[in-house]
Structures are given as structure tokens and as C-alpha cells.
Amino acid sequence: MTPDKVRIFDTTLRDGEQSPGINLNRAEKLQIARQLARLGVDVIEAGFPAASEGDLESVRAIAREVKGPIVAGLARTRNEDIMAAWEGVRHAERPRIHTFIATSDIHLEHKLRMSRDEVLEEVRRAVTLARSLTDDVEFSAEDASRSDPAFLAQVLRLAVECGARTLNVPDTVGYAVPAEFGAFLADIMARVDAGRDVIWSVHCHDDLGLAVANSLEAVRCGARQVECTVNGLGERAGNAAMEEIVMALRVRRGADGPDTTLDTTVFQSLSGLVSRLTGFPVPPNKAIVGRNAFAHEAGIHQHGVLRHRSTYEIMKAEDVGAPSSRLVLGKHSGRHAFASRIEAMGYALEPEAVEELFVLFKNLCDRKEMVTDDDLEALIVDEVLSVSSQKRLVLKDYMVQSAGRDRATATVTLMDGDAEKTDAATGNGPVDAVFSAVKRIMSLEPKLLSYRIEAVTERADAMGQASLSISLDGVSAAGRGASTDVIEASLKAYVNALNRVFQIQEGRQVARAMEGAC
Numbered sequence: 001m002t003p004d005k006v007r008i009f010d011t012t013l014r015d016g017e018q019s020p021g022i023n024l025n026r027a028e029k030l031q032i033a034r035q036l037a038r039l040g041v042d043v044i045e046a047g048f049p050a051a052s053e054g055d056l057e058s059v060r061a062i063a064r065e066v067k068g069p070i071v072a073g074l075a076r077t078r079n080e081d082i083m084a085a086w087e088g089v090r091h092a093e094r095p096r097i098h099t100f101i102a103t104s105d106i107h108l109e110h111k112l113r114m115s116r117d118e119v120l121e122e123v124r125r126a127v128t129l130a131r132s133l134t135d136d137v138e139f140s141a142e143d144a145s146r147s148d149p150a151f152l153a154q155v156l157r158l159a160v161e162c163g164a165r166t167l168n169v170p171d172t173v174g175y176a177v178p179a180e181f182g183a184f185l186a187d188i189m190a191r192v193d194a195g196r197d198v199i200w201s202v203h204c205h206d207d208l209g210l211a212v213a214n215s216l217e218a219v220r221c222g223a224r225q226v227e228c229t230v231n232g233l234g235e236r237a238g239n240a241a242m243e244e245i246v247m248a249l250r251v252r253r254g255a256d257g258p259d260t261t262l263d264t265t266v267f268q269s270l271s272g273l274v275s276r277l278t279g280f281p282v283p284p285n286k287a288i289v290g291r292n293a294f295a296h297e298a299g300i301h302q303h304g305v306l307r308h309r310s311t312y313e314i315m316k317a318e319d320v321g322a323p324s325s326r327l328v329l330g331k332h333s334g335r336h337a338f339a340s341r342i343e344a345m346g347y348a349l350e351p352e353a354v355e356e357l358f359v360l361f362k363n364l365c366d367r368k369e370m371v372t373d374d375d376l377e378a379l380i381v382d383e384v385l386s387v388s389s390q391k392r393l394v395l396k397d398y399m400v401q402s403a404g405r406d407r408a409t410a411t412v413t414l415m416d417g418d419a420e421k422t423d424a425a426t427g428n429g430p431v432d433a434v435f436s437a438v439k440r441i442m443s444l445e446p447k448l449l450s451y452r453i454e455a456v457t458e459r460a461d462a463m464g465q466a467s468l469s470i471s472l473d474g475v476s477a478a479g480r481g482a483s484t485d486v487i488e489a490s491l492k493a494y495v496n497a498l499n500r501v502f503q504i505q506e507g508r509q510v511a512r513a514m515e516g517a518c
């Protein structure tokens with residue numbers, strides 16, 4: 001074992017499960033434990049076997065079935081807890097008993113109601129008993145960071161004398177700040193002077209949002225085990241998030257800094273699994289495993305990432321098992337990202353067409369939270385691949401008023417070449433009214449042969465895609481239109497179909513004229 005290896009002690013199944021609202025059954029715990037083993041954590045704290053028969057059973061199942069990591073069970077210093085912990089872990093490949101008692105005066109006076117001597121006696125008895133059962137005993141001094149350093153050192157020295165091989169210095173209530181915590185740990189390590197066979201550990205809570213920072217500072221000061229949880233779950237504000245600590249060590253390691261041996265590509269799927277089984281969602285902006293951790297929406301960032309990923313990314317999404325970084329198109333996006341997405345979707349458009357689409361896309365962004373590939377496809381089909389080049393009619397504006405179930409009035413403004421034309425009409429619904437207004441503007445009576453509207457995407461602000469066909473003077477044509485507004489989508493489809501009719505009529509006239517000329 002290299003001296004710079006940092007051991008990852010996962011306590012998702014014990015401290016993580018202490019989050020109010022989380023209750024995992026045996027099958028769920030086993031599923032998580034298997035994934036923790038795949039990730040390569042050094043220790044799985046599988047539970048607190050004295051807590052309940054169910055907890056004991058879960059710990060026992062993990063100890064029997066999950067190979068690789070050390071399997072630990074937590075125990076108070078009471079004999080019955082230690083025996084229960086042993087019952088839980090004894091069948092593991094590498095069993096550990098983790099026993100603890102508080103060392104701060106606040107806890108001694110108000111909670112345990114024990115003197116310092118009584119606590120020392122608890123430690124002596126508990127560690128000795130645990131050590132008689134297994135070689136691997138961890139001792140934790142609960143509320144260490146608020147304890148008198150002299151007494152804390154005395155307790156830890158005794159734990160080592162009785163056989164503990166891992167000494168844990170928890171910041172139980174998340175009170176520590178990094179520089180102070182590092183100095184505190186270094187001072188305690190010097191006072192105890194436990195030698196090279198003892199591993200120093202920390203266990204930080206996130207009450208001030210400093211659990212990860214405190215853990216990293218502890219590693220800098222000599223800790224070689226970090227206790228943490230997936231997604232930072234845990235009592236109150238949670239524990240230090242494992243994925244954040246591990247990636248911070250990896251990314252900032254330099255040539256020979258301390259590191260873990262985890263397969264970090266498991267992080268994303270494990271985070272999702274834990275989130276689904278606990279019902280605790282992962283915030284989109286959560287470091288490492290959040291949905292947005294490798295997503296860019298701002299045009300300037302997207303341009304930078306397209307040129308070189310390192311401009312705005314400090315690690316590879318693939319390294320934490322996330323899909324490669326995403327450029328999310330939204331109202332903050334710019335032309336570079338937009339053009340790149342169109343190209344990636346397989347469209348080779350002229351720069352003028354891309355520019356035209358970009359303007360429409362920005363308008364769409366003001367109406368829609370996020371623009372998907374389906375939305376873009378609808379825009380491309382609607383605006384570019386339809387008859388855009390020879391458009392005679394262009395929809396400029398429209399207004400609809402619905403007056404009761406079967407009556408609506410619409411005013412529509414179209415550009416017919418350079419001429420702006422407006423007219424109003426009524427109809428037996430808003431779509432019928434806008435179609436009638438167009439008919440009045442053009443003094444034409446096209447027959448509606450078919451009409452369909454469907455949502456392109458699934459949310460309330462989804463793009464609607466209208467498809468219809470009309471016939472006029474023996475010419476039939478289909479039209480399509482897309483918009484977040486179904487009336488507008490229908491109107492665009494109607495205008496699109498009329499433009500096609502005109503185009504066909506124009507083509508026939510040219511053909512006739514050519515025939516005449518011959």
C-alpha cells in the first residue's frame with residue numbers, strides 16, 4: 001500500500017441512511033453495496049447492526065455476498081452493540097468493527113452523563129472486546145472537533161493501545177473550518193504519535209457546507225482514510241460527498257499527490273442508483289454527478305468548448321461515467337454552437353439559411369425554456385426545407401379571440417410579395433377563423449383536405465407541428481408549420497401549403513409558355 005493512497009470509507013448505507021426520509025431494505029442495500037464494490041471503495045460501512053434486526057440482516061447479507069471491500073459495522077461502546085456488529089460482519093472477507101464514543105465535554109455532560117474517566121473505561125473495554133473478535137478495529141471519537149485536544153489525544157492513545165488500527169477524528173456537527181480543522185488534526189496526530197501502522201481518518205458533516213473542504217484539508221495534513229457518502233447523503237445537511245472528494249484529489253493531484261484507487265467512471269450510474277433508491281434527487285448543478293455538471297448553455301462558453309474543451313472543463317465527463325459534455329441550446333447560446341448542432345444533426349445548410357434559422361431559434365428561446373433537437377428539426381423542416389426560397393406569402397402577424405365554444409374571430413396580416421395585407425374573419429374555432437382570414441386576404445377558397453396537429457416534444461411548452469393539405473383550382477399541396485402556439489403552427493402550415501400551390505401553378509404556367517414558344 002503506497003503511503004499516498006487515500007482510503008475511501010463509504011458510509012452511504014449507515015450515515016447516509018440516517019438522513020430523515022431514507023429507509024433502504026436489504027435488497028436495495030445489497031444493490032448499492034455491489035456497485036460500491038465495483039467502484040472500488042476500500043471500506044463499506046454496511047449499517048449499525050444493533051439498531052434493528054433488519055439492519056443486522058442487511059449487514060450480514062452484504063458481508064456474505066459482497067467481495068472486495070472491507071465490510072464494517074458500527075457499534076456504540078456497549079458490549080451488546082459490539083457483539084451485534086461482529087454478528088453482522090463476521091462472514092465478510094475482511095470484517096471490521098467500528099466502535100465510537102463521544103469525547104467533547106458537551107456530549108459527556110449533557111448526553112452520555114459520563115466523566116472523562118468513565119469514557120476512558122468504555123474505550124478500553126470496547127476496543128479490547130472488538131479486537132478479541134477481529135484484527136481490524138476502527139475507533140471514532142464522536143464530536144472530536146469540539147473536544148479538548150489533550151483529552152481527545154488521551155482517548156485515541158488508549159484506543160491504539162487496546163488494538164485499534166484506524167483512528168477517526170469526526171467533525172460530527174460540521175462545525176470545523178478547513179485551516180483550523182487541518183491544524184487540529186495535525187496537532188492530535190503529533191500528540192498521539194501512533195506510528196505508521198495506524199491509519200488516520202476523518203468523517204466530516206456538511207452543516208456549514210464545508211465537509212468536502214475539511215476532508216481535503218485533512219488529507220493534506222496526513223489523513224489517509226476519508227469517510228463519505230454517495231451524493232453527500234447523511235445526517236442533517238449530510239456528509240462529505242464521495243465523488244467530490246475523489247475527483248478533487250484526482251484533478252488537483254499533480255505529479256505525486258495523495259490519490260484514491262477508485263474507478264471513477266462508476267460515479268454517474270451509482271449516483272443515479274442511490275438517488276432512485278433513496279428518493280433524494282440530485283440537484284442539476286451538483287458537482288460531478290449533476291445533470292448540468294458538463295453542460296454549457298452560454299454562447300461564449302460553447303464557442304470556447306467547441307474550440308478546445310479545456311477552456312471551460314477541468315475534467316472529462318467520461319472520467320466520471322457521464323455522457324460527453326453537452327452544449328445545451330437556449331437563449332444564451334450563440335451562432336457557433338447553433339451551427340455546430342445543425343451540422344451534427346446531419347444538415348448541410350447554406351450560411352444564409354443557418355443565419356435565418358438562428359434568428360427564428362432565438363425567438364423560439366424566448367418562448368421555450370429549452371430547445372431540443374426535435375424542435376430544431378421542426379424549424380429546419382418548416383423554414384428551410386419547405387419552400388422558403390420562393391415564398392410568396394409570409395405570415396407577419398395574427399390575433400385571435402375566442403368567443404365561446406364554437407365562435408372565434410381572427411385578424412391576420414400577411415406579406416404578399418412586398419404588399420402588406422390584413423383582413424379579419426370569424427370561424428367556428430380559432431383555427432377555422434385564421435384560415436378564413438387568410439382566404440379573405442387572398443380572395444381564394446382553397447379546400448382543406450386534411451389537418452393534423454401533434455406535439456414535437458413532451459412538456460407544456462412543447463413545439464406543436466401542424467400538417468395539412470389543401471386543394472385549389474385543381475392543384476393540391478401539403479404544408480407544415482411548427483410553433484409553441486398551435487394556432488400559429490396551423491396558420492404557418494396553411495400559408496406554407498398556399499405557397500406550394502402558387503409554386504406549382506407558377507411552374508405549370510412556365511411549362512405552358514415554353515410549350516407555346518415551341
Ligand SMILES: CC(=O)SCCNC(=O)CCNC(=O)[C@H](O)C(C)(C)COP(=O)(O)OP(=O)(O)OC[C@H]1O[C@@H](n2cnc3c(N)ncnc32)[C@H](O)[C@@H]1OP(=O)(O)O
Pocket residue numbers: 015018048050051052075076077078100101102111112113142172235
Ligand atoms: C454521530 C452518529 O452518527 S452516531 C450513530 C447514530 N446512529 C444511530 O443512532 C442509529 C441507530 N440507533 C438506534 O437504533 C438506537 O439509538 C439504539 C438501538 C442504538 C439505542 O436505542 P435506545 O437503547 O433506545 O437508546 P437511545 O437511542 O434512546 O439513547 C442512546 C443511549 O446510548 C447512549 N450512548 C450514545 N452513544 C453512545 C456510545 N457511543 N457508547 C455508549 N453509549 C452511548 C446514550 O447515552 C443513551 O444511553 P441511555 O439509554 O443509558 O440514556
Ligand SMILES: CC(C)C(=O)C(=O)O
Pocket residue numbers: 015100140141142143168170171172173203205
Ligand atoms: C460515528 C461517527 C463516525 C459519526 O458518524 C459522526 O461522528 O458523525
